Amino acid sequence: MMKEMATCSICLNLMTEPVSISCGHSYCQVCMEQYLSQVPRSQGQRMFCPLCQASFHIDSIWSNKQLGNLIELIKKMEDAEDELVCEPHRQWLHLFCEEDSQLICWCWGPQHQGHVTVLVEDVCRGYKDEREAQRQKIKSDFENLRTFLHEEEKSCLWRLEKEEGQILSRLRESEANLQQKSDGLKSHILELEAKCQSSAQKVLEDVKGTLSSWRGSGSKYSSSSPISV
Numbered sequence: 001m002m003k004e005m006a007t008c009s010i011c012l013n014l015m016t017e018p019v020s021i022s023c024g025h026s027y028c029q030v031c032m033e034q035y036l037s038q039v040p041r042s043q044g045q046r047m048f049c050p051l052c053q054a055s056f057h058i059d060s061i062w063s064n065k066q067l068g069n070l071i072e073l074i075k076k077m078e079d080a081e082d083e084l085v086c087e088p089h090r091q092w093l094h095l096f097c098e099e100d101s102q103l104i105c106w107c108w109g110p111q112h113q114g115h116v117t118v119l120v121e122d123v124c125r126g127y128k129d130e131r132e133a134q135r136q137k138i139k140s141d142f143e144n145l146r147t148f149l150h151e152e153e154k155s156c157l158w159r160l161e162k163e164e165g166q167i168l169s170r171l172r173e174s175e176a177n178l179q180q181k182s183d184g185l186k187s188h189i190l191e192l193e194a195k196c197q198s199s200a201q202k203v204l205e206d207v208k209g210t211l212s213s214w215r216g217s218g219s220k221y222s223s224s225s226p227i228s229v
Contacts, residue, residue: 006071009049009051010035014071023054096120115136 008015010031017029027035027050035050036058045058085091091105099115109117 003074006067006074014074015067018064018067018071019061020067021049021056022060023049023052023056025049025051026064026067029063 006014008028008031009025010027015026015028018026019029019032020026036047039047047058047179048055084107086107091107094116095104095106095111097104097115097117098144100112103120104117
């Protein structure tokens with residue numbers, strides 16, 4: 001039905017650059033131009049549809065882009081069908097020869113005798129199954145990879161946290177040792193200062209004792225008899 005709508009009733013081929021007229025019929029642009037060139041000039045601008053003879057005005061002819069798109073689609077479908085038709089025998093390519101990796105029709109049976117041949121439908125089904133299996137395998141591999149990377153990330157973070165804890169522990173231990181040494185030094189300094197102060201007092205006491213002793217001995221010497229010269 002679609003192909004009939006897209007067929008030009010003048011050249012009987014699929015339309016090229018289709019144009020439409022007021023009655024609804026369409027033709028190739030070239031076919032319509034040739035048709036109009038054959039109409040007597042005395043007829044003026046009023047023409048008649050080649051198919052239904054309905055009258056139309058030349059100015060009412062318009063380019064049918066939508067029909068042109070439909071024709072392009074039909075051509076693509078026909079090209080795809082031609083690819084599945086055996087050119088010499090004009091038969092559908094129903095078989096696939098595994099030996100020659102070639103699509104063949106039934107007529108090529110004798111030439112491929114002894115070869116493994118299967119129906120195209122089975123080949124397509126097997127190909128689809130194989131593709132699906134590959135897709136599932138790739139999906140599974142990616143899932144495994146994601147799981148592995150997630151576990152690696154957790155392991156690395158755990159090791160990092162452990163190392164950070166060990167470093168912090170060593171730093172705290174070093175800080176405690178430094179504090180202990182600092183406290184020891186402070187205590188030693190205080191002890192030295194105390195000893196210094198204590199020695200100074202002893203020195204002063206010794207000096208005072210010596211002076212007192214000397215004064216006492218001098219006093220006795222002055223009260224004795226004078227020395228003759």
